[in-house]
Amino acid sequence: MNETLYVTRPYLPPLEEFVAELEKIWTSRILTNAGPYHQRLEATLAQMLGVPHISLFTNGTIALMTALETMRLSGEIITTPYSFVATSHAIVKSGCRPVFVDIDPFTLNLDPARIEAAITPASSAVLPVHCYGRPCDVDAIREIAERRKLVVVYDAAHAFGVDYQGRSVLERGDLSVLSFHATKVFNTFEGGAIVCHDAEVKRRIDRLRNFGFEDEVTVSEIGGNGKMSEMNAALGLLQLKYLSHAVELRKRIDGIYRRRLSGITGVRCLGGGHDPQGNHAYFPVLIQDDFPVTRDALYTRFRESDIHARRYFFPLISSFPMYRHLPSADPKHLPVAEDAARRVLCLPIFPDMTDVQIERVLRVIEDV
Numbered sequence: 001m002n003e004t005l006y007v008t009r010p011y012l013p014p015l016e017e018f019v020a021e022l023e024k025i026w027t028s029r030i031l032t033n034a035g036p037y038h039q040r041l042e043a044t045l046a047q048m049l050g051v052p053h054i055s056l057f058t059n060g061t062i063a064l065m066t067a068l069e070t071m072r073l074s075g076e077i078i079t080t081p082y083s084f085v086a087t088s089h090a091i092v093k094s095g096c097r098p099v100f101v102d103i104d105p106f107t108l109n110l111d112p113a114r115i116e117a118a119i120t121p122a123s124s125a126v127l128p129v130h131c132y133g134r135p136c137d138v139d140a141i142r143e144i145a146e147r148r149k150l151v152v153v154y155d156a157a158h159a160f161g162v163d164y165q166g167r168s169v170l171e172r173g174d175l176s177v178l179s180f181h182a183t184k185v186f187n188t189f190e191g192g193a194i195v196c197h198d199a200e201v202k203r204r205i206d207r208l209r210n211f212g213f214e215d216e217v218t219v220s221e222i223g224g225n226g227k228m229s230e231m232n233a234a235l236g237l238l239q240l241k242y243l244s245h246a247v248e249l250r251k252r253i254d255g256i257y258r259r260r261l262s263g264i265t266g267v268r269c270l271g272g273g274h275d276p277q278g279n280h281a282y283f284p285v286l287i288q289d290d291f292p293v294t295r296d297a298l299y300t301r302f303r304e305s306d307i308h309a310r311r312y313f314f315p316l317i318s319s320f321p322m323y324r325h326l327p328s329a330d331p332k333h334l335p336v337a338e339d340a341a342r343r344v345l346c347l348p349i350f351p352d353m354t355d356v357q358i359e360r361v362l363r364v365i366e367d368v
């Protein structure tokens with residue numbers, strides 16, 4: 001009997017290192033509210049990622065909601081249906097309405113060529129996703145947003161450490177939002193962050209993260225509680241020591257998959273050699289019509305072999321009950337996203353995946 005092989009596994013530092021940090025937290029009794037670990041992680045991440053300002057959060061979803069609030073958005077926000085459901089939920093929870101626009105068939109990111117047709121007088125922003133950590137067409141999106149006076153908030157949940165044209169992709173847009181969930185390339189158990197360009201905006205983000213407090217006695221707006229705890233920040237700081245090694249290990253697995261799958265008709269690997277500065281967060285393949293079985297049949301074969309490949313992102317967000325009534329959710333407006341959701345399968349990839357485990361995955365596909 002094989003052990004279950006999951007789509008991802010968190011890469012963790014040696015337990016003793018974490019325990020040593022926990023002992024310090026126990027002694028200090030500072031558990032949260034922008035304590036020393038939190039401050040160090042913010043400073044270290046800003047420097048390491050090469051971004052001007054970063055604010056840590058309890059998770060990516062709260063960070064997304066706070067990002068939209070920070071920009072005082074209202075009305076409609078143009079977004080992709082091909083993402084994790086948190087992307088649209090954050091829009092609605094911030095009091096706005098999502099407008100779905102189809103994706104590009106090569107990157108599976110929001111297609112800039114379709115944004116303009118979706119703009120109405122009620123549009124306030126665009127919320128694209130760097131899906132699987134592959135950069136959106138950020139220049140085209142910026143050009144449209146500037147011309148049509150729209151804010152751009154990137155859902156960069158997958159894009160930790162990703163560069164675009166030699167600089168962090170997180171610098172693009174008005175704000176970028178990261179997730180540090182356990183399933184991500186860099187994790188703090190749960191966690192997230194907002195990247196912004198100037199100190200005044202950071203102050204607003206930090207206020208909204210902390211109930212709206214300006215100082216001990218002044219509450220200037222209705223904020224929430226999005227603070228990251230010291231324990232989470234301590235894990236983050238430790239993870240950073242091992243991050244580049246972890247990404248190298250992911251890259252190696254990506255390379256093996258790509259080589260072995262290139263000879264198999266009907267399996268299209270997304271991305272590839274042209275994104276050397278990617279983070280290899282996911283390994284999505286699209287199952288084409290000339291593959292002997294459907295994507296769902298292949299998914300079932302994986303399950304029968306105790307391999308939990310995942311259909312990220314199926315079903316489309318636009319097909320969930322709270323969104324499917326929207327005019328923009330009509331499948332006839334979203335043919336590329338519909339097709340991708342029907343074909344995609346994310347294969348297991350995580351830093352300490354063994355060669356035997358990689359073989360197990362490939363064998364299921366090769367056997368078909």
Ligand code: T4K
Pocket residue numbers: 006007008009010059060061062083084086087129155157158178179180181182183191192308312
């Ligand atoms: N925007 C985008 C584009 C996102 O992808 C996400 C999150 C967000 C926003 C929101 O960020 P957060 O608020 O989550 O910070 C997972 C994650 O829960 C979610 O964070 C992630 N995207 C999404 C793509 O995947 P599930 O429901 O598929 O996770 P789950 O529990 O099935 O985990 C997948 C596999 O990972 C498991 O089979 C085993 C492994 N795993 C999981 C956990 C939680 C572990 O080995 N250890 C663990 O602790 O949503």
